[in-house]
Amino acid sequence: MxxxxxxxxxxxxxxxxxxxxxxxxxxxxxxxxxxVAGKLVKVETTASESAIKEAIVSVGHTIEL
Ligand SMILES: [Cu+2]
Structure with a gap:
């Protein structure tokens, strides 16, 4: 997905x-x-959305809800 x-x-x-x-x-x-300009991260993955969010947060970035 x-x-x-x-x-x-x-x-x-x-x-x-x-x-x-x-x-x-x-x-x-x-x-x-x-x-970068749009501040969007697009990931093609078999992992869950929450796992992707965790990876982003783990390097000090914040996700807009
Ligand atoms: Cu930077």
Whole structure:
């Protein structure tokens, strides 16, 4: 499935890399794309949405509800 999350704390390309690495490390097999300008994280994954959210939060980012 595809999980799309708004992550307002994304400020630059480095944030995008940090988030991508966290998700791909914690949920191997996930394909992550980050829209820095739109502050959107799109993940193609077999993991649950909550697992993806946890990975993002674990590197200090916040998800908009
Ligand atoms: Cu940044």
């Amino acid at each position: 595809t999980v799309t999350l708004k992550v307002p704390s994304i400020a630059c390309e480095a944030c995008a890399k940090t988030i991508t690495r966290a998700i791909e490390t914690q949920q191997p097999g996930s394909a992550v794309s980050v829209d």
